[in-house]
Amino acid sequence: MTGPAITEQVGTGTARGVGSSPARPDGVLKVTGQFAYGSDLWMDGMLWGVTLRSPHPHAVIGSIDISAALATPGVHAVLTHADVPGRNLVGLEHADQPVLAESVVRYQGEPVALVAADHPEIARRAAGRIVVDYQVLSPVSDPRTALDAAPLHPGGNLVRRVKIRKGDPAPVADVVVRGEYRVGMQDQAFLGPESGLAIPDGEGGVDLHVATQWLHVDQQQVCTALGLTPDRVRLTLAGVGGAFGGREDLSMHVHGCLLALHTGKPIKMVYSREESFFGHVHRHPAWLQYEYGADSSGALVYARGEICLDGGAYASSTGAVVANAATMGLGPYDIPNVHVDCYGVYTTNPPCGAMRGFGAVQAAFAYEAMMDKLADALQMDPVALRIRNAMSEGSRVPTGQLVDSAAPVAELIGRVRDLPQPPAPPTAGPVDLRQLPGGVGNTTHGEGVRRGVGYAVAYKNVAFSEGFDDHSTARVRLEVAGGTPIVTVHTAAAEVGQGLVTVQQQICRTELGVDTVLVHPADTTVGSAGSTSASRQTYVTGGAVQHVCALVRARVLELTAALPDLPGTPVGLRDGAVVDADGAALIDLAELLGDQAVERTDEWRHRRTYPIDPETGQGDAHVQYSFSAHRAVVDVDVELGLVKVIELACAQDVGRAMNPDAVLGQIQGGSTQGMGLALMEEIQVVDGKIVNPSFTDYLIPTILDTPPMPIQVLENPDPHAPFGLRGVGEAPTVSSGPAVLAAIRAACGHDLTRVPVRPQDIIG
Amino acid sequence: MEFLAPADLGDAVAAKAAHPDAVPIMGGTDVMVELNFDRRRPELLLDLGRVPELREWDRDGDRIRLGAAVSYSRVIAELSGVLPGLAMASRTVGSPQIRNRGSIGGNLGAASPAGDAHPALLAAAAEVELTSVRGVRRVPIDDFFLGVKRHAGAPDELITAVWIGAATGPQQFSKVGTRNAMVIAVCSFGLALHPGSAQVRTGIGSAAPTPRRAAAAETFVNAALQDGNLWHSRDVLAESLLTEFARRVTAAAAPIDDVRGTADYRRRALGVLARRCLQWAWTDYRSGSVG
Numbered sequence A: 001m002t003g004p005a006i007t008e009q010v011g012t013g014t015a016r017g018v019g020s021s022p023a024r025p026d027g028v029l030k031v032t033g034q035f036a037y038g039s040d041l042w043m044d045g046m047l048w049g050v051t052l053r054s055p056h057p058h059a060v061i062g063s064i065d066i067s068a069a070l071a072t073p074g075v076h077a078v079l080t081h082a083d084v085p086g087r088n089l090v091g092l093e094h095a096d097q098p099v100l101a102e103s104v105v106r107y108q109g110e111p112v113a114l115v116a117a118d119h120p121e122i123a124r125r126a127a128g129r130i131v132v133d134y135q136v137l138s139p140v141s142d143p144r145t146a147l148d149a150a151p152l153h154p155g156g157n158l159v160r161r162v163k164i165r166k167g168d169p170a171p172v173a174d175v176v177v178r179g180e181y182r183v184g185m186q187d188q189a190f191l192g193p194e195s196g197l198a199i200p201d202g203e204g205g206v207d208l209h210v211a212t213q214w215l216h217v218d219q220q221q222v223c224t225a226l227g228l229t230p231d232r233v234r235l236t237l238a239g240v241g242g243a244f245g246g247r248e249d250l251s252m253h254v255h256g257c258l259l260a261l262h263t264g265k266p267i268k269m270v271y272s273r274e275e276s277f278f279g280h281v282h283r284h285p286a287w288l289q290y291e292y293g294a295d296s297s298g299a300l301v302y303a304r305g306e307i308c309l310d311g312g313a314y315a316s317s318t319g320a321v322v323a324n325a326a327t328m329g330l331g332p333y334d335i336p337n338v339h340v341d342c343y344g345v346y347t348t349n350p351p352c353g354a355m356r357g358f359g360a361v362q363a364a365f366a367y368e369a370m371m372d373k374l375a376d377a378l379q380m381d382p383v384a385l386r387i388r389n390a391m392s393e394g395s396r397v398p399t400g401q402l403v404d405s406a407a408p409v410a411e412l413i414g415r416v417r418d419l420p421q422p423p424a425p426p427t428a429g430p431v432d433l434r435q436l437p438g439g440v441g442n443t444t445h446g447e448g449v450r451r452g453v454g455y456a457v458a459y460k461n462v463a464f465s466e467g468f469d470d471h472s473t474a475r476v477r478l479e480v481a482g483g484t485p486i487v488t489v490h491t492a493a494a495e496v497g498q499g500l501v502t503v504q505q506q507i508c509r510t511e512l513g514v515d516t517v518l519v520h521p522a523d524t525t526v527g528s529a530g531s532t533s534a535s536r537q538t539y540v541t542g543g544a545v546q547h548v549c550a551l552v553r554a555r556v557l558e559l560t561a562a563l564p565d566l567p568g569t570p571v572g573l574r575d576g577a578v579v580d581a582d583g584a585a586l587i588d589l590a591e592l593l594g595d596q597a598v599e600r601t602d603e604w605r606h607r608r609t610y611p612i613d614p615e616t617g618q619g620d621a622h623v624q625y626s627f628s629a630h631r632a633v634v635d636v637d638v639e640l641g642l643v644k645v646i647e648l649a650c651a652q653d654v655g656r657a658m659n660p661d662a663v664l665g666q667i668q669g670g671s672t673q674g675m676g677l678a679l680m681e682e683i684q685v686v687d688g689k690i691v692n693p694s695f696t697d698y699l700i701p702t703i704l705d706t707p708p709m710p711i712q713v714l715e716n717p718d719p720h721a722p723f724g725l726r727g728v729g730e731a732p733t734v735s736s737g738p739a740v741l742a743a744i745r746a747a748c749g750h751d752l753t754r755v756p757v758r759p760q761d762i763i764g
Numbered sequence B: 001m002e003f004l005a006p007a008d009l010g011d012a013v014a015a016k017a018a019h020p021d022a023v024p025i026m027g028g029t030d031v032m033v034e035l036n037f038d039r040r041r042p043e044l045l046l047d048l049g050r051v052p053e054l055r056e057w058d059r060d061g062d063r064i065r066l067g068a069a070v071s072y073s074r075v076i077a078e079l080s081g082v083l084p085g086l087a088m089a090s091r092t093v094g095s096p097q098i099r100n101r102g103s104i105g106g107n108l109g110a111a112s113p114a115g116d117a118h119p120a121l122l123a124a125a126a127e128v129e130l131t132s133v134r135g136v137r138r139v140p141i142d143d144f145f146l147g148v149k150r151h152a153g154a155p156d157e158l159i160t161a162v163w164i165g166a167a168t169g170p171q172q173f174s175k176v177g178t179r180n181a182m183v184i185a186v187c188s189f190g191l192a193l194h195p196g197s198a199q200v201r202t203g204i205g206s207a208a209p210t211p212r213r214a215a216a217a218e219t220f221v222n223a224a225l226q227d228g229n230l231w232h233s234r235d236v237l238a239e240s241l242l243t244e245f246a247r248r249v250t251a252a253a254a255p256i257d258d259v260r261g262t263a264d265y266r267r268r269a270l271g272v273l274a275r276r277c278l279q280w281a282w283t284d285y286r287s288g289s290v291g
C-alpha cells in the first residue's frame, strides 16, 4: 500500500479493525464446502417449484391448457398469470415485466407458468405437459433498428436517451480520429444458480429466503405482485454464490411465494445452470461510434460518441445503465467540447441490466481505443497522451460536475507504465505450453508469437446517482455475555462474496473497541441497506455502521457520567474498555454495562446527487468516482489468433484500504472479469435465441488464462466518504478489458473493433 | 431408470446382448452431462466401472492393448513414452477431474467430431476392439466413425479396448480452443511419423462430421519424403513441402460455422497446425528421437 494514510479517529482501539485483513467469518465454511447457499435450503414437507418458460423470443399466447399438468400425480399446483393476486408487473426502475406472461412473450425463456410438486422431476415433467398455444411473431433482434419496429411496450421501444452537451457544438481540431466498436453480451456467470425457499406463515403471509442483492427492493416488488403489505412478506438473505449485478432483478421470488401461498407448503426453487442463463439479466451489448479531435500538441479538443445499448425485452436497469454509459462515456479526461448521445432500447433479446461496471465497461472499450488511435495519429506515446489529458482534482467532468476529491489519473497510468516489464518469451530451452498462447493445446512452440503491451485508464461512479435517495440502515447492539463485551451488527445488506460481513465487523471493532462482533443475518426486520451494487456497500452500509456505532459509543460514554470516580476523562472505547485521551483504560465495558445492552438503529445517506438536464446532460449526478489503470502484456499467436495474457498490472486509488486483502481480491476478480469480456465471454444470441447457454460454450477464464497481477493500491482519502474510502469493486472491470484489447492490437497490428475479440479477428 | 453393474466382462456383454438399448457408462463425463441437461432419458444404464478387464492395459509385442476404461490421466502417467500422440491429446482434455474420470473408450463411444483422442488414434492407425456374445472383432479406426456421434459398434457390442502400435517415430497433437485450457476443440490435428513403413499419418478433429484423415495430404507428403530420400537423409523439409502439405490438410476438412468458430477460421487454423505439427515431428525425427 502506498499513498498518504488518513489519521485514525477516536475509538480505533482494537486489532482486527479497519485497515487490517482479518479472516472472513464465512471463509472456512466456504472453502470447506460447508457454507449453506440458497440452493442448499431444505425444509421437511417442502415442495419443488419449477418454471415453464417460453421457447420463443416473441409470440402471442393464444391459450394455456394446464389440465394435463394438474392431473399428474404428485403435482400440487399449476399457476399462470391468472393466479397472480396483485399487479402482474414488476421491475427495478419501470414495472414492465409480467410475473407470468399474459398475452405475449417478449424473450426466449420468459416465465409462462409454474408447477409445484413433490419432486423436481415430477414438476419438470408436469411442466412439459402444459400446452401453450403460441402464435410466433418475428423477433425484434437488432437494437439499432428497434426504434423503427412495431412497439413492444405501450410507450414504444425507447427505454431512455441521454444527451451530454458541453462547449462548442461545431469544434475543429488538427487531428481527428474515428472508430466504431461493438461489445457483446456478457454474463455474470456466478456459480450459485438462482434459488430460494418460500415458507407460508399460515396466515396469508410468507417468509422468503432468497439469494439476492437487495432485499428491500425485492420485498416491494413481491408485495406489489402478491397484493400484500410488507409486514406479510418477510425476506431473509440466503447464501449467495456470486451476483455481479445478476441478482438485482427478481428471479424466483414471486414465483416461489405464489406457489407457497397457493399450496400452503414451503416451496423450494433452484434454477439449473442452463435455466440460469435465462433467469437473470446480462450486460448490455453495445454499438459505439466515436470521433475524437486533438490539437497537434495532443490536447483533446473534442469528443463525440453515439452509444446504442440493447436493453432486451424488459427495462430492468437500462435507464441507469444508459445514464452511466453516457456520463462515463468519454473516460477520465479533460475534454472541452463534448457531444454524447446514448440510448437504450427494447428488443426481443434477453433482458439486460446490471453487471459490474454498469455501462462504463462498454464505453471504455471505445474511448480507450480512441485514445490509442489518437496517439498513433499524433505519433505520441499512448501513455503520454493520456497523461497530457488526464482528469484531476478540480476538473469538471462532461456533465459539468466538479471533481472535488483526488483523481490521480495521470499517476495511476504512470505507475503501471513504470512497473518492470515481465520477462520476454524464452527463445531457447524446453517450452512450457502453459506460458504460450493456445496453452496446453500445444498449438505453438513460439511460432507466430508476438508480444504486445497495452494501456487503459478508466473511472466508474460509486453508489446510486441522479438524485436517488441512496441510503442504508444499521442496527448495532453492544452487550456483555459471559463477561465479554459483544457487538451485534444487523443490516439488510447482501453479502454476495465481496466481504462486506468482514468489513462490518472491522468497522465495529474500530469504532467500539470490541473484538467480538457478530453479523446478524441480513433480513427485512431492519431497514433497507440499498443494493449490493455500484461499488457502494462498503461506502454506504459501512457509513451507516460507522454512524450507528458512534451513536452507541456516545451512549456508552454517557453512561460513565454516573461514575464520578473514574481516573480520567472518558473519550473513547478501546480493547473492551472506556479510555481517556491517552488511551488509558478507565473502566471495562463489562463492568460498566453489566446486564444492560446499548442498541441503536439509524439510517445514513451519502451526500445528495442531482438529476441531469434532459437536453444537455449537465448536473451533479454522481457521488464519487473510482479510478483504475491497467497495463496488459500479451503474447499473441498472430497466425492462429490465440492470446496468452502474460501479465495484467493494475493501479487503483481506493481512498482507504479498509481490508487490504479484500481490496486485492476485488482488483484481481474485477480485472479477470474485464479480461474475460475482452477475450472470450459472450452470450451469443441469434434471432433472439441464446445459442450457448452452458459453461461448455460460455467460456470464462480458467487459471491458465489468468495472469500474474502486480497491483499498486493508492490511498488518497476522499474527504466526503466514510474513512475516506472509495468503492473498489467495479473500476478494475472497466479498465482491464480495454488494456488487453490494446495489447492485442499492438501485437497483431489490426484495428480490433469487436469485443470479445475472436481468433478470426486477430488473424485478420 | 434401471441400473446394471456387471462385475466382469462376460456379464457385461451378456447384459448388452439382453438389453441392446442399454446405455453404457464408464467415466460418465459425457453420459452424466446428457442426463443432467435432460437430453437423454435411457431406460437402462449399464455401468462398466466395475469390469476389471476394461481398466487395464498390456503390451503385446509392439502393440498396446488399452482397455476401454483407461483414463486420460493414466495414459499421461503410464504411456506417454509409447503412445506419445495419445498422451499429448490426453493432456488437452478438460480439467484434472475430467482426465481422471474420462476414458479413451468413452471418447470413442461418444464418437464426437470434437473428441480429442480421435485424431491421435487416426494418426497412430489404431484399431477398436468390439466385443459381444457373438465374439470379438477389431475395427480399424479409419472405419470406426460413421457420422456425427455414430460409430461402427453394433447395438449388442461394447467397446472393450483400443489397439495401438507403440510409437516408432515422433508424434504430435495440437488443439485450438478459445481459451488456454478446459475447452472443446475448435479444430485439432494429430500427426504420426511411421519411419518403419515410411508413412506419415494424420487425423483431423472438429472440422468435419467425423474425425478423419487428410488422405491426399498423406499421399503427397509420403511421396515427397520418398522421392527426396528424406527418411534416410533426414534433411530439413522444404518450405514448399510444408506449404503444400498444409494446403492439402485444409482441403481435407469440411468444417461448419458454429458457436465455437467459423468454417473459414477452422480451415485456416488447420493449415497452421498441420505445418507446425509436421515441422515439429520432423525436427524430432532429425534429432533421432522417438516421441
Ligand SMILES: Cc1cc2nc3c(=O)[nH]c(=O)nc-3n(C[C@H](O)[C@H](O)[C@H](O)COP(=O)(O)OP(=O)(O)OC[C@H]3O[C@@H](n4cnc5c(N)ncnc54)[C@H](O)[C@@H]3O)c2cc1C
Pocket: B023, B024, B025, B026, B027, B028, B029, B030, B031, B032, B033, B048, B068, B092, B093, B094, B095, B098, B101, B102, B103, B104, B105, B106, B107, B108, B109, B110, B114, B115, B116, B117, B153, B157, B158, B159, B160, B182, B183, B184, B185
Ligand atoms: C467439463 C468437461 C470437459 C470435457 N473436455 C473434453 C475435452 O477437452 N476433450 C474431449 O475429447 N472430451 C471432453 N469431454 C467429454 C468427455 O470427458 C470425453 O468424451 C470422455 O472421453 C468420455 O469418457 P467417459 O469414460 O467419461 O465416457 P461416458 O460418459 O461414460 O461415455 C461416453 C459415451 O460412450 C458410451 N460408452 C461408454 N462406454 C462404452 C463402451 N464400453 N462401449 C460402447 N459405448 C460406450 C456411452 O454410452 C456414451 O455414449 C469433456 C467433458 C466434460 C464434462
